[in-house]
Amino acid sequence: MATKLTWLGHGTWLIETAGHRVLLDPFLNDNPAAPVKADQVECDFILVSHGHFDHVADAAAVAKRTGATVIAIFEICQWLQGQGVPEEKTWAMNLGGACQQPFGRVKLTPALHSSTLPDGSSGGDPGGFLLSLADGNVYFACDTALFSDMELIGRAGLQVAVLPIGDNFTMGPEDALEAVKLLRPQCVIPAHYNTWPPIAQDAAAWARDVEQQTDSRAVVLEPGQSYTLG
Ligand code: NI
Ligand code: MN
Secondary structure (H helix, E strand, O other), X not given: OOOXXXXXXXXXXXXXXXXXXXXXXXXXXXXXXXXXXXXXXXXXXXXXXXXXXXXXXXXXXXXHHHOOEEEEXXXXXXXXXXXXXXXXXXXXXXXXXXXXXXXXXXXXXXXXXXXXXXXXXXXOOOEEEEEEEOOEEEEEOOOOOOOOOHHHHHOOOOOEEEEEOOOOOOOOHHHHHXXXXXXXXXXXXXXXXXXXXXXXXXHHHHHHHHHHHOOOEEXXXXXXXXXXXX
């Protein structure tokens, strides 16, 4: 089964790989761009990049309903336990660390952002995820500014990079284009835009810039659409 990445709007993704379903940054019920609600999604793992509501909103509810294991930085795992997620269904990490999971290898990469949880608790440091899957390496930058260490992340050899282009809260189109030049992925997919007016962007124009100025292919998805690796 080929690895399939489905954009559920904003920063939320469903990754289907090696017979597993991995939900990244579940924000569905209050996400105006989400094509499904939180009670309609099935998964056996959940990744959470940082503590903001538009990334953790439905994490506890989906984890409790599905029994999925949540993989996140230590502080977010602790907070989710306080929301009723069993400790044995959390997998705590910290920046720079990697772990082997049944669906592939997960590395928690740095992000330049903030990470306060919805109730004001500290979410620790924000992160992104470098996933080494059966069909290649996929990097989710998640919410971040541009940073030059993306060049180091790119040395893994990326089949896909998923980058925010919304601006205001994260990198905008110009910096995301610089990020593509540092990461050098085979394919780049934009995310974290058009959810609300402050992050409205012309993704098609950005994709043309990427393909004119880099060797990467740019794929623009609509929420609900998928990209299959290979
Ligand atoms: Ni954020
Ligand atoms: Mn966000």
